[in-house]
Amino acid sequence: MTDIAFVLGTRPEIIKLAPVIRACEQHGVEYAVIHTGQHYSDNLDGVFFDQLELAEPDVNLGVGSGPHGEQTGEMLGGIERVVEDLDPDVVIVQGDTNSALAGGLAASKMDPKLAHVEAGLRSFDRSMPEETNRVIVDHIADYLFAPTEKSKWYLVREGISELRITVTGNTVVDALERNRTVARRKTTVLDDHGLTAGQYLLMTAHRQENVDDPDRFRALLDGAARAGQEHGLDVVYPIHPRARERLKEFEIDVPAPVRTIEPQDYLDFVRLLSASAAVLTDSGGVQEEACVLGVPCVTMRDNTERPETTDVGANRLSSCDSDRIRRAVTEMLNADGGWENPYGDGDAAVQILRALPVSVETEEVIR
Ligand code: UD1
Ligand code: UDP
Numbered sequence: 463m464t465d466i467a468f469v470l471g472t473r474p475e476i477i478k479l480a481p482v483i484r485a486c487e488q489h490g491v492e493y494a495v496i497h498t499g500q501h502y503s504d505n506l507d508g509v510f511f512d513q514l515e516l517a518e519p520d521v522n523l524g525v526g527s528g529p530h531g532e533q534t535g536e537m538l539g540g541i542e543r544v545v546e547d548l549d550p551d552v553v554i555v556q557g558d559t560n561s562a563l564a565g566g567l568a569a570s571k572m573d574p575k576l577a578h579v580e581a582g583l584r585s586f587d588r589s590m591p592e593e594t595n596r597v598i599v600d601h602i603a604d605y606l607f608a609p610t611e612k613s614k615w616y617l618v619r620e621g622i623s624e625l626r627i628t629v630t631g632n633t634v635v636d637a638l639e640r641n642r643t644v645a646r647r648k649t650t651v652l653d654d655h656g657l658t659a660g661q662y663l664l665m666t667a668h669r670q671e672n673v674d675d676p677d678r679f680r681a682l683l684d685g686a687a688r689a690g691q692e693h694g695l696d697v698v699y700p701i702h703p704r705a706r707e708r709l710k711e712f713e714i715d716v717p718a719p720v721r722t723i724e725p726q727d728y729l730d731f732v733r734l735l736s737a738s739a740a741v742l743t744d745s746g747g748v749q750e751e752a753c754v755l756g757v758p759c760v761t762m763r764d765n766t767e768r769p770e771t772t773d774v775g776a777n778r779l780s781s782c783d784s785d786r787i788r789r790a791v792t793e794m795l796n797a798d799g800g801w802e803n804p805y806g807d808g809d810a811a812v813q814i815l816r817a818l819p820v821s822v823e824t825e826e827v828i829r
Contacts, residue, residue, distance in 0.1 A: 469565025471500030481636035481811035490823035537564035558592035581606035582613030583767035631806015639808035659737035668702030685787025687717035758794035770804035
């Protein structure tokens with residue numbers, strides 16, 4: 463019997479669950495990985511398994527892309543069958559994707575206990591599919607791993623018993639601790655793209671509410687371009703396939719000095735982020751990573767479920783308004799980067815394992 467089954471399906475889940483999977487190996491916990499197949503392009507999927515030295519998933523359901531209901535429904539049936547077979551003690555899901563929702567819903571009606579890593583995040587914006595996903599998973603989970611006291615407080619306020627919640631920090635820090643020095647040593651990404659540390663802005667934008675709306679997408683690109691022009695900086699945009707498709711569909715020309723590049727592998731991305739003057743993003747994980755790495759961040763959204771980053775002064779919300787984006791970048795470039803990291807010491811993964819009803823070897827059993 464397997465102790466733990468991980469259900470994952472997208473780039474950020476692979477990155478943020480990798481430390482927990484590694485902790486299982488180090489502490490003698492049996493596990494299996496069920497990949498839903500939500501992400502399948504090598505540069506959103508396979509490359510992370512390779513680079514983070516994870517074994518191939520035990521099962522890949524190959525669900526692929528589709529409308530929310532269809533995609534989630536197909537995952538649900540597949541996950542249920544595999545969990546029945548594996549009979550784990552615990553199913554772990556992470557974050558707020560459709561894969562996390564499907565893994566959570568399937569497990570909650572079966573024998574295994576359900577654990578939710580990165581519980582208690584709230585944007586209070588129900589128009590985001592991610593908000594629906596995270597709220598539901600939190601309310602059906604048996605073990606909730608909140609990254610901060612604030613996220614725990616949100617959960618308690620919604621009536622979730624404190625006994626279910628452990629504040630662990632975010633596993634994004636565990637992943638950065640392991641990889642940031644390696645990234646600096648190993649990658650040639652700056653040279654490859656003709657970039658000098660501190661002399662460019664990094665940008666990511668892929669959220670449904672931003673890139674699926676042509677006006678918002680145009681405003682966001684325009685704001686990034688104006689910020690780049692104002693400071694004489696290139697804006698490097700590793701572009702998610704959703705956004706790439708929308709550019710084509712809406713016939714949007716990317717304004718200079720924004721330049722799109724392919725989605726980056728983790729080490730290259732961490733290096734690009736660490737060496738950037740500032741980052742403009744709508745990503746959840748990137749807001750956290752920028753905060754941890756001391757890189758000023760502008761979040762091109764109306765809200766954030768990561769208020770810890772704005773509270774410490776690492777992040778500023780600009781909405782998708784071109785002029786507000788430009789101004790927010792200027793303000794953040796002048797920010798004092800000495801804020802504290804609200805996301806813990808990089809031992810979230812071990813804390814998670816220790817709180818679960820599985821037997822954990824106290825000494826590391828493997829490297
Ligand atoms: C999903 C998550 C989002 C997360 C993001 C991480 C949900 C509701 N959304 O959004 O919270 O921030 O992953 O990156 O779960 N595509 C490819 N190759 C792939 C996967 C997708 O080309 O491997 C294209 C397809 O055209 C697809 C589109 O991207 O239709 C969107 O993919 P999907 O997984 O539905 O949502 P994401 O935007 O990736
Ligand atoms: N990331 C990456 N390559 C890229 C862009 C992002 O490796 O080209 C990583 C980044 O370091 C972070 C994660 O992907 O850990 C964030 O994923 P994404 O923005 O897709 O999703 P979100 O966090 O918004 O759910």
